[in-house]
Amino acid sequence: MHENPEDQRRLLIDEIRVHLWAGDIDALLAFVEPLHPSDMADVLEHVEKAERKALLNFIPAALASDALAEMEEEERPGELLASLQPVRIAEIFEELADDDAADLVGELDPEDQAYVFESVPDEEERGIRRLLEYPEESAGGIMTRELCAVDFEATAAAAIEELRAQAEESEDLYTVFVVGQGMRLRGVVTLRDLVLAAPETPISDLLEEPPAVVSVDLDQEEVGRLLSRYNLAAIGVVDGEGRLVGQITFDDVIDVVEAEVTEDILRFAAVSDEEQLRGTTLGAIRSRLPWLAVNTLTLSVAAVAVWLYRDTIEQLAILAAVMPVIAGLGGNAGTQALAVTIRRIALADELPGERWSAVVKELVVGLVNGLAIGLLVALVSLLLPQTEVIFGFVVMIAMWGNLAVASALGAFFPILLERSGVDPAVASSVFVTTFTDLFGFVLLLGLATRFLL
Numbered sequence: 001m002h003e004n005p006e007d008q009r010r011l012l013i014d015e016i017r018v019h020l021w022a023g024d025i026d027a028l029l030a031f032v033e034p035l036h037p038s039d040m041a042d043v044l045e046h047v048e049k050a051e052r053k054a055l056l057n058f059i060p061a062a063l064a065s066d067a068l069a070e071m072e073e074e075e076r077p078g079e080l081l082a083s084l085q086p087v088r089i090a091e092i093f094e095e096l097a098d099d100d101a102a103d104l105v106g107e108l109d110p111e112d113q114a115y116v117f118e119s120v121p122d123e124e125e126r127g128i129r130r131l132l133e134y135p136e137e138s139a140g141g142i143m144t145r146e147l148c149a150v151d152f153e154a155t156a157a158a159a160i161e162e163l164r165a166q167a168e169e170s171e172d173l174y175t176v177f178v179v180g181q182g183m184r185l186r187g188v189v190t191l192r193d194l195v196l197a198a199p200e201t202p203i204s205d206l207l208e209e210p211p212a213v214v215s216v217d218l219d220q221e222e223v224g225r226l227l228s229r230y231n232l233a234a235i236g237v238v239d240g241e242g243r244l245v246g247q248i249t250f251d252d253v254i255d256v257v258e259a260e261v262t263e264d265i266l267r268f269a270a271v272s273d274e275e276q277l278r279g280t281t282l283g284a285i286r287s288r289l290p291w292l293a294v295n296t297l298t299l300s301v302a303a304v305a306v307w308l309y310r311d312t313i314e315q316l317a318i319l320a321a322v323m324p325v326i327a328g329l330g331g332n333a334g335t336q337a338l339a340v341t342i343r344r345i346a347l348a349d350e351l352p353g354e355r356w357s358a359v360v361k362e363l364v365v366g367l368v369n370g371l372a373i374g375l376l377v378a379l380v381s382l383l384l385p386q387t388e389v390i391f392g393f394v395v396m397i398a399m400w401g402n403l404a405v406a407s408a409l410g411a412f413f414p415i416l417l418e419r420s421g422v423d424p425a426v427a428s429s430v431f432v433t434t435f436t437d438l439f440g441f442v443l444l445l446g447l448a449t450r451f452l453l
Helices: 007-022 024-034 036-046 049-058 061-070 075-084 086-095 098-106 109-116 123-134 156-167 191-196 220-229 252-267 281-308 308-315 318-345 352-381 389-419 426-452
Strands: 150-151 176-179 185-189 213-215 234-238 246-248
Touching: 007 024, 007 036, 007 049, 024 049, 024 191, 024 281, 036 049, 036 109, 049 075, 049 086, 061 075, 061 086, 061 098, 075 086, 075 098, 075 109, 086 109, 086 281, 098 109, 098 123, 109 123, 109 191, 150 156, 156 191, 176 246, 185 191, 185 234, 220 234, 246 252, 281 308, 308 318, 308 426, 318 352, 318 426, 352 389, 389 426
Parallel strands: 150 176, 213 234
Antiparallel strands: 176 185, 234 246
Protein backbone atom coordinates (compact mmCIF):
# COMPACT_ATOMS: atom_id res chain seq x y z
CA MET A 1 0.00 0.00 0.00
CA HIS A 2 1.32 3.42 -0.99
CA GLU A 3 1.78 5.98 1.76
CA ASN A 4 -0.11 9.23 1.67
CA PRO A 5 2.17 12.00 0.27
CA GLU A 6 1.45 14.09 3.35
CA ASP A 7 2.59 11.23 5.59
CA GLN A 8 5.71 10.76 3.45
CA ARG A 9 6.59 14.42 3.79
CA ARG A 10 6.09 14.35 7.55
CA LEU A 11 8.31 11.28 7.89
CA LEU A 12 10.95 12.91 5.69
CA ILE A 13 10.97 16.07 7.78
CA ASP A 14 11.07 14.09 11.04
CA GLU A 15 14.03 12.06 9.80
CA ILE A 16 15.95 15.18 8.77
CA ARG A 17 15.20 16.85 12.10
CA VAL A 18 16.51 13.83 14.02
CA HIS A 19 19.88 14.03 12.25
CA LEU A 20 19.99 17.82 12.48
CA TRP A 21 19.23 18.03 16.20
CA ALA A 22 21.64 15.18 16.94
CA GLY A 23 24.40 17.04 15.12
CA ASP A 24 25.05 13.98 12.96
CA ILE A 25 26.00 15.89 9.82
CA ASP A 26 27.37 12.86 7.96
CA ALA A 27 24.07 11.00 8.39
CA LEU A 28 22.16 14.15 7.44
CA LEU A 29 24.16 14.57 4.22
CA ALA A 30 23.75 10.92 3.31
CA PHE A 31 20.01 11.28 3.79
CA VAL A 32 19.42 14.53 1.88
CA GLU A 33 21.88 14.18 -1.03
CA PRO A 34 19.61 11.79 -3.00
CA LEU A 35 16.61 14.14 -2.58
CA HIS A 36 15.20 15.99 -5.55
CA PRO A 37 15.49 19.80 -5.16
CA SER A 38 11.69 20.09 -5.14
CA ASP A 39 11.50 17.70 -2.18
CA MET A 40 14.25 19.62 -0.40
CA ALA A 41 12.37 22.87 -1.06
CA ASP A 42 9.27 21.27 0.44
CA VAL A 43 11.27 20.42 3.55
CA LEU A 44 12.61 23.97 3.87
CA GLU A 45 9.09 25.37 3.58
CA HIS A 46 7.79 23.23 6.45
CA VAL A 47 10.52 23.56 9.09
CA GLU A 48 11.24 26.39 11.48
CA LYS A 49 13.29 29.42 10.43
CA ALA A 50 16.34 28.39 12.45
CA GLU A 51 16.18 24.88 10.96
CA ARG A 52 16.00 26.30 7.43
CA LYS A 53 19.16 28.29 7.99
CA ALA A 54 20.98 25.34 9.53
CA LEU A 55 20.02 23.02 6.67
CA LEU A 56 21.21 25.52 4.06
CA ASN A 57 24.54 25.73 5.84
CA PHE A 58 25.03 21.96 5.87
CA ILE A 59 23.57 20.53 2.66
CA PRO A 60 25.59 20.61 -0.61
CA ALA A 61 25.63 24.02 -2.30
CA ALA A 62 24.19 22.59 -5.53
CA LEU A 63 21.19 21.13 -3.69
CA ALA A 64 20.77 24.30 -1.63
CA SER A 65 20.72 26.51 -4.74
CA ASP A 66 18.19 24.34 -6.57
CA ALA A 67 16.00 24.06 -3.47
CA LEU A 68 15.94 27.84 -3.02
CA ALA A 69 14.98 28.23 -6.67
CA GLU A 70 12.10 25.75 -6.21
CA MET A 71 10.67 27.36 -3.06
CA GLU A 72 7.40 29.28 -3.29
CA GLU A 73 7.83 33.04 -3.58
CA GLU A 74 5.71 33.74 -0.50
CA GLU A 75 8.20 31.73 1.59
CA ARG A 76 10.75 34.49 0.87
CA PRO A 77 13.70 32.31 -0.24
CA GLY A 78 15.69 35.44 -1.06
CA GLU A 79 15.57 36.57 2.56
CA LEU A 80 16.67 33.09 3.60
CA LEU A 81 19.68 33.36 1.30
CA ALA A 82 20.51 36.84 2.65
CA SER A 83 20.50 35.49 6.22
CA LEU A 84 23.57 33.33 5.52
CA GLN A 85 27.23 34.20 5.90
CA PRO A 86 28.99 35.76 2.86
CA VAL A 87 31.11 32.68 2.18
CA ARG A 88 28.04 30.43 2.06
CA ILE A 89 26.13 32.91 -0.10
CA ALA A 90 29.02 32.86 -2.60
CA GLU A 91 29.01 29.05 -2.67
CA ILE A 92 25.27 28.87 -3.33
CA PHE A 93 25.34 31.73 -5.84
CA GLU A 94 28.01 29.93 -7.85
CA GLU A 95 25.58 27.04 -8.37
CA LEU A 96 22.53 29.18 -9.16
CA ALA A 97 21.34 29.78 -12.71
CA ASP A 98 21.43 33.52 -13.36
CA ASP A 99 17.65 33.80 -13.84
CA ASP A 100 17.05 32.04 -10.51
CA ALA A 101 19.62 34.27 -8.84
CA ALA A 102 17.88 37.35 -10.22
CA ASP A 103 14.53 36.11 -8.90
CA LEU A 104 15.96 35.58 -5.41
CA VAL A 105 17.79 38.91 -5.25
CA GLY A 106 14.93 40.80 -6.87
CA GLU A 107 12.62 40.19 -3.91
CA LEU A 108 15.07 41.74 -1.43
CA ASP A 109 15.16 45.31 -0.17
CA PRO A 110 18.18 47.42 -1.28
CA GLU A 111 20.10 46.81 1.95
CA ASP A 112 19.87 43.01 1.68
CA GLN A 113 20.62 43.17 -2.05
CA ALA A 114 23.82 45.07 -1.32
CA TYR A 115 24.79 42.49 1.33
CA VAL A 116 24.29 39.60 -1.11
CA PHE A 117 26.14 41.33 -3.95
CA GLU A 118 29.12 41.96 -1.67
CA SER A 119 29.47 38.18 -1.42
CA VAL A 120 29.60 37.42 -5.17
CA PRO A 121 32.12 38.24 -7.91
CA ASP A 122 31.73 41.62 -9.63
CA GLU A 123 31.11 40.06 -13.06
CA GLU A 124 28.28 37.94 -11.71
CA GLU A 125 26.81 40.95 -9.93
CA ARG A 126 26.79 42.94 -13.16
CA GLY A 127 25.02 40.14 -14.98
CA ILE A 128 22.30 39.82 -12.32
CA ARG A 129 21.80 43.58 -12.20
CA ARG A 130 21.26 43.60 -15.97
CA LEU A 131 18.52 41.00 -15.60
CA LEU A 132 16.92 43.00 -12.80
CA GLU A 133 16.57 45.98 -15.13
CA TYR A 134 13.86 44.18 -17.09
CA PRO A 135 10.22 44.18 -15.88
CA GLU A 136 9.55 41.17 -13.70
CA GLU A 137 6.80 39.73 -15.94
CA SER A 138 8.56 40.34 -19.25
CA ALA A 139 10.64 37.96 -21.36
CA GLY A 140 13.77 39.73 -20.13
CA GLY A 141 12.63 39.25 -16.55
CA ILE A 142 12.37 35.45 -16.83
CA MET A 143 15.18 34.71 -19.31
CA THR A 144 18.60 33.28 -18.57
CA ARG A 145 21.77 34.59 -20.16
CA GLU A 146 23.22 31.08 -20.06
CA LEU A 147 22.88 29.63 -23.56
CA CYS A 148 24.84 27.90 -26.29
CA ALA A 149 25.59 29.93 -29.40
CA VAL A 150 27.96 29.26 -32.30
CA ASP A 151 29.41 31.55 -34.96
CA PHE A 152 27.64 31.77 -38.31
CA GLU A 153 30.97 31.41 -40.11
CA ALA A 154 32.15 28.33 -38.16
CA THR A 155 32.32 24.77 -39.44
CA ALA A 156 30.45 21.86 -37.85
CA ALA A 157 33.65 20.63 -36.16
CA ALA A 158 34.48 24.05 -34.74
CA ALA A 159 30.90 24.51 -33.56
CA ILE A 160 30.95 21.17 -31.70
CA GLU A 161 34.19 22.14 -29.95
CA GLU A 162 32.65 25.48 -28.98
CA LEU A 163 29.55 23.74 -27.63
CA ARG A 164 31.66 21.48 -25.45
CA ALA A 165 33.19 24.53 -23.81
CA GLN A 166 29.89 26.39 -23.45
CA ALA A 167 27.93 23.40 -22.15
CA GLU A 168 29.99 23.42 -18.97
CA GLU A 169 28.69 26.89 -18.13
CA SER A 170 25.13 26.40 -19.39
CA GLU A 171 22.48 24.75 -17.22
CA ASP A 172 20.68 23.09 -20.16
CA LEU A 173 21.40 22.49 -23.82
CA TYR A 174 18.10 22.50 -25.68
CA THR A 175 18.76 24.78 -28.62
CA VAL A 176 21.93 25.78 -30.46
CA PHE A 177 21.67 29.38 -31.57
CA VAL A 178 23.67 30.71 -34.50
CA VAL A 179 24.88 34.30 -34.24
CA GLY A 180 26.70 36.68 -36.50
CA GLN A 181 28.71 39.79 -35.78
CA GLY A 182 27.68 41.59 -32.60
CA MET A 183 25.70 38.55 -31.34
CA ARG A 184 22.91 39.21 -33.86
CA LEU A 185 20.74 36.12 -34.15
CA ARG A 186 20.95 34.43 -37.57
CA GLY A 187 18.99 31.25 -36.80
CA VAL A 188 19.27 27.90 -35.03
CA VAL A 189 20.80 24.54 -35.79
CA THR A 190 19.65 21.19 -34.40
CA LEU A 191 22.05 19.00 -32.46
CA ARG A 192 21.16 16.11 -34.76
CA ASP A 193 22.18 18.01 -37.90
CA LEU A 194 25.30 19.27 -36.19
CA VAL A 195 26.46 15.80 -35.07
CA LEU A 196 25.64 14.11 -38.39
CA ALA A 197 27.25 16.77 -40.57
CA ALA A 198 30.72 16.32 -42.01
CA PRO A 199 33.33 18.19 -39.93
CA GLU A 200 34.06 20.72 -42.66
CA THR A 201 30.39 21.54 -43.32
CA PRO A 202 29.71 25.28 -42.85
CA ILE A 203 27.17 26.12 -40.17
CA SER A 204 25.42 28.32 -42.71
CA ASP A 205 24.46 25.15 -44.62
CA LEU A 206 22.76 23.73 -41.51
CA LEU A 207 21.01 26.93 -40.52
CA GLU A 208 17.26 26.90 -39.85
CA GLU A 209 14.84 29.72 -39.22
CA PRO A 210 13.63 29.55 -35.58
CA PRO A 211 9.86 28.98 -35.28
CA ALA A 212 9.66 31.95 -32.93
CA VAL A 213 11.86 34.56 -31.27
CA VAL A 214 10.73 36.99 -28.56
CA SER A 215 11.78 40.51 -27.66
CA VAL A 216 12.96 41.34 -24.16
CA ASP A 217 9.85 43.38 -23.40
CA LEU A 218 7.27 40.78 -24.47
CA ASP A 219 4.85 39.75 -21.70
CA GLN A 220 5.70 36.42 -20.07
CA GLU A 221 2.24 35.05 -20.74
CA GLU A 222 2.70 35.56 -24.48
CA VAL A 223 6.08 33.79 -24.22
CA GLY A 224 4.30 30.81 -22.70
CA ARG A 225 1.79 30.76 -25.56
CA LEU A 226 4.57 30.75 -28.16
CA LEU A 227 6.48 27.91 -26.50
CA SER A 228 3.26 25.90 -26.29
CA ARG A 229 2.15 26.75 -29.83
CA TYR A 230 5.43 25.62 -31.44
CA ASN A 231 6.29 22.87 -28.90
CA LEU A 232 9.67 24.43 -28.16
CA ALA A 233 12.06 23.43 -25.40
CA ALA A 234 13.64 26.89 -25.47
CA ILE A 235 13.11 30.20 -27.23
CA GLY A 236 15.63 32.93 -27.99
CA VAL A 237 15.30 36.44 -26.57
CA VAL A 238 16.57 39.41 -28.59
CA ASP A 239 16.90 43.10 -27.85
CA GLY A 240 15.72 45.99 -30.00
CA GLU A 241 18.71 45.61 -32.35
CA GLY A 242 18.21 41.88 -32.92
CA ARG A 243 21.05 40.79 -30.64
CA LEU A 244 20.68 37.51 -28.80
CA VAL A 245 20.66 38.36 -25.09
CA GLY A 246 19.24 35.19 -23.54
CA GLN A 247 16.87 32.26 -23.77
CA ILE A 248 13.75 31.08 -21.97
CA THR A 249 13.35 27.37 -21.32
CA PHE A 250 10.13 25.42 -20.94
CA ASP A 251 10.66 24.76 -17.22
CA ASP A 252 10.61 28.49 -16.52
CA VAL A 253 7.44 28.84 -18.58
CA ILE A 254 5.74 26.10 -16.55
CA ASP A 255 6.21 28.29 -13.47
CA VAL A 256 4.88 31.29 -15.41
CA VAL A 257 1.78 29.40 -16.55
CA GLU A 258 1.11 28.22 -12.99
CA ALA A 259 1.44 31.78 -11.69
CA GLU A 260 -0.79 33.22 -14.43
CA VAL A 261 -3.48 30.58 -13.93
CA THR A 262 -3.42 31.18 -10.17
CA GLU A 263 -3.72 34.92 -10.79
CA ASP A 264 -6.66 34.41 -13.17
CA ILE A 265 -8.47 32.11 -10.74
CA LEU A 266 -8.08 34.61 -7.91
CA ARG A 267 -9.25 37.46 -10.09
CA PHE A 268 -12.16 35.44 -11.43
CA ALA A 269 -13.32 35.03 -7.84
CA ALA A 270 -12.87 38.78 -7.32
CA VAL A 271 -9.84 38.21 -5.10
CA SER A 272 -6.90 40.53 -5.64
CA ASP A 273 -3.78 38.87 -7.03
CA GLU A 274 -1.88 40.65 -4.25
CA GLU A 275 -3.27 38.09 -1.82
CA GLN A 276 -0.88 35.17 -1.54
CA LEU A 277 -2.28 31.65 -1.26
CA ARG A 278 -0.44 31.30 2.05
CA GLY A 279 -0.98 34.90 3.08
CA THR A 280 -2.05 36.21 6.45
CA THR A 281 -5.62 36.58 7.67
CA LEU A 282 -5.30 40.36 7.73
CA GLY A 283 -3.97 40.35 4.18
CA ALA A 284 -6.93 38.28 3.00
CA ILE A 285 -9.36 40.69 4.67
CA ARG A 286 -7.74 43.71 3.03
CA SER A 287 -7.74 41.99 -0.34
CA ARG A 288 -11.32 40.74 -0.38
CA LEU A 289 -13.24 43.40 1.53
CA PRO A 290 -13.16 46.06 -1.23
CA TRP A 291 -14.59 43.66 -3.80
CA LEU A 292 -17.30 42.55 -1.41
CA ALA A 293 -18.18 46.20 -0.86
CA VAL A 294 -18.43 46.82 -4.61
CA ASN A 295 -20.58 43.73 -5.02
CA THR A 296 -22.84 44.92 -2.20
CA LEU A 297 -23.50 48.17 -4.02
CA THR A 298 -24.24 46.50 -7.34
CA LEU A 299 -26.55 43.89 -5.80
CA SER A 300 -28.44 46.70 -4.11
CA VAL A 301 -29.84 47.47 -7.56
CA ALA A 302 -31.50 44.04 -7.62
CA ALA A 303 -32.74 44.61 -4.07
CA VAL A 304 -34.41 47.85 -5.19
CA ALA A 305 -36.20 45.96 -7.96
CA VAL A 306 -37.55 43.48 -5.41
CA TRP A 307 -38.67 46.34 -3.17
CA LEU A 308 -40.64 47.90 -6.03
CA TYR A 309 -42.64 44.66 -6.35
CA ARG A 310 -43.19 44.25 -2.59
CA ASP A 311 -46.99 44.35 -2.99
CA THR A 312 -46.85 41.41 -5.40
CA ILE A 313 -44.70 39.41 -3.01
CA GLU A 314 -47.05 40.18 -0.08
CA GLN A 315 -50.00 38.82 -2.05
CA LEU A 316 -48.10 35.84 -3.52
CA ALA A 317 -45.74 34.70 -0.78
CA ILE A 318 -44.85 31.60 -2.82
CA LEU A 319 -42.75 33.85 -5.07
CA ALA A 320 -40.28 34.26 -2.21
CA ALA A 321 -39.53 30.53 -2.51
CA VAL A 322 -39.07 30.67 -6.28
CA MET A 323 -36.90 33.79 -6.48
CA PRO A 324 -33.69 32.22 -5.02
CA VAL A 325 -34.03 29.27 -7.44
CA ILE A 326 -34.22 31.53 -10.48
CA ALA A 327 -31.42 33.78 -9.25
CA GLY A 328 -29.19 30.84 -8.31
CA LEU A 329 -29.59 28.96 -11.58
CA GLY A 330 -29.13 32.17 -13.55
CA GLY A 331 -25.94 32.88 -11.62
CA ASN A 332 -24.62 29.38 -12.33
CA ALA A 333 -25.38 29.71 -16.05
CA GLY A 334 -23.67 33.10 -16.16
CA THR A 335 -20.62 31.75 -14.33
CA GLN A 336 -20.30 28.84 -16.78
CA ALA A 337 -20.39 31.19 -19.78
CA LEU A 338 -18.04 33.57 -17.99
CA ALA A 339 -15.43 30.90 -17.29
CA VAL A 340 -15.44 29.61 -20.87
CA THR A 341 -15.21 33.10 -22.38
CA ILE A 342 -12.42 34.32 -20.09
CA ARG A 343 -10.43 31.20 -20.87
CA ARG A 344 -11.12 31.76 -24.57
CA ILE A 345 -9.73 35.30 -24.26
CA ALA A 346 -6.72 34.11 -22.26
CA LEU A 347 -5.73 31.56 -24.89
CA ALA A 348 -5.75 34.32 -27.53
CA ASP A 349 -6.10 31.79 -30.34
CA GLU A 350 -8.52 33.88 -32.40
CA LEU A 351 -8.93 37.43 -33.67
CA PRO A 352 -10.70 39.85 -31.31
CA GLY A 353 -13.58 40.29 -33.77
CA GLU A 354 -14.22 36.56 -33.81
CA ARG A 355 -14.85 36.51 -30.06
CA TRP A 356 -18.28 38.09 -30.45
CA SER A 357 -19.48 34.80 -31.90
CA ALA A 358 -19.21 33.48 -28.35
CA VAL A 359 -22.13 35.70 -27.33
CA VAL A 360 -24.37 34.14 -29.99
CA LYS A 361 -23.23 30.66 -29.02
CA GLU A 362 -23.89 31.22 -25.33
CA LEU A 363 -27.29 32.79 -26.08
CA VAL A 364 -28.35 29.67 -28.00
CA VAL A 365 -27.02 27.45 -25.20
CA GLY A 366 -28.91 29.53 -22.65
CA LEU A 367 -32.16 29.36 -24.64
CA VAL A 368 -32.04 25.58 -24.94
CA ASN A 369 -30.93 24.96 -21.36
CA GLY A 370 -33.34 27.58 -20.08
CA LEU A 371 -36.29 25.92 -21.80
CA ALA A 372 -35.38 22.51 -20.38
CA ILE A 373 -34.76 23.77 -16.85
CA GLY A 374 -37.76 26.11 -17.03
CA LEU A 375 -40.09 23.22 -17.86
CA LEU A 376 -38.61 21.17 -15.03
CA VAL A 377 -38.96 23.96 -12.45
CA ALA A 378 -42.49 24.71 -13.69
CA LEU A 379 -43.55 21.08 -13.21
CA VAL A 380 -42.05 21.03 -9.72
CA SER A 381 -43.77 24.31 -8.82
CA LEU A 382 -47.15 22.85 -9.78
CA LEU A 383 -46.71 20.27 -7.02
CA LEU A 384 -46.82 23.05 -4.45
CA PRO A 385 -50.18 23.58 -2.72
CA GLN A 386 -52.61 26.14 -4.12
CA THR A 387 -50.79 26.69 -7.41
CA GLU A 388 -52.32 26.88 -10.87
CA VAL A 389 -51.09 26.16 -14.38
CA ILE A 390 -50.61 29.86 -15.06
CA PHE A 391 -48.16 29.99 -12.12
CA GLY A 392 -46.07 27.23 -13.71
CA PHE A 393 -46.13 29.16 -16.99
CA VAL A 394 -44.82 32.32 -15.28
CA VAL A 395 -42.04 30.39 -13.57
CA MET A 396 -41.06 28.66 -16.81
CA ILE A 397 -40.84 31.91 -18.81
CA ALA A 398 -38.89 33.65 -16.03
CA MET A 399 -36.42 30.77 -15.78
CA TRP A 400 -36.10 30.47 -19.55
CA GLY A 401 -35.44 34.17 -20.03
CA ASN A 402 -33.05 34.46 -17.12
CA LEU A 403 -30.85 31.55 -18.20
CA ALA A 404 -30.70 32.87 -21.76
CA VAL A 405 -29.76 36.37 -20.63
CA ALA A 406 -27.28 35.09 -18.02
CA SER A 407 -25.48 32.93 -20.58
CA ALA A 408 -25.30 35.73 -23.13
CA LEU A 409 -24.09 38.28 -20.56
CA GLY A 410 -21.52 35.80 -19.28
CA ALA A 411 -19.92 35.99 -22.72
CA PHE A 412 -20.72 39.64 -23.47
CA PHE A 413 -19.19 41.38 -20.46
CA PRO A 414 -15.71 39.76 -20.60
CA ILE A 415 -15.37 40.60 -24.29
CA LEU A 416 -16.63 44.15 -23.77
CA LEU A 417 -14.33 44.77 -20.81
CA GLU A 418 -11.32 43.30 -22.61
CA ARG A 419 -11.97 45.56 -25.63
CA SER A 420 -12.21 48.50 -23.22
CA GLY A 421 -8.82 47.73 -21.67
CA VAL A 422 -10.24 46.38 -18.38
CA ASP A 423 -9.16 42.99 -17.03
CA PRO A 424 -12.24 40.79 -17.66
CA ALA A 425 -11.25 38.30 -14.97
CA VAL A 426 -11.52 40.97 -12.28
CA ALA A 427 -14.68 42.89 -13.17
CA SER A 428 -16.90 40.52 -15.17
CA SER A 429 -18.43 38.56 -12.30
CA VAL A 430 -19.64 41.73 -10.57
CA PHE A 431 -21.58 42.86 -13.65
CA VAL A 432 -22.89 39.43 -14.62
CA THR A 433 -24.18 38.71 -11.10
CA THR A 434 -25.93 42.06 -10.83
CA PHE A 435 -27.64 41.99 -14.23
CA THR A 436 -28.61 38.32 -13.93
CA ASP A 437 -30.28 38.81 -10.56
CA LEU A 438 -31.90 42.05 -11.68
CA PHE A 439 -33.34 40.58 -14.88
CA GLY A 440 -34.49 37.38 -13.18
CA PHE A 441 -36.32 39.18 -10.37
CA VAL A 442 -37.91 41.78 -12.66
CA LEU A 443 -39.04 39.13 -15.14
CA LEU A 444 -40.53 36.84 -12.49
CA LEU A 445 -42.19 39.58 -10.45
CA GLY A 446 -43.33 41.49 -13.54
CA LEU A 447 -44.97 38.41 -15.07
CA ALA A 448 -46.50 37.48 -11.73
CA THR A 449 -47.94 40.98 -11.38
CA ARG A 450 -49.39 40.84 -14.89
CA PHE A 451 -50.85 37.30 -14.95
CA LEU A 452 -51.40 36.22 -11.35
CA LEU A 453 -52.95 39.29 -9.74
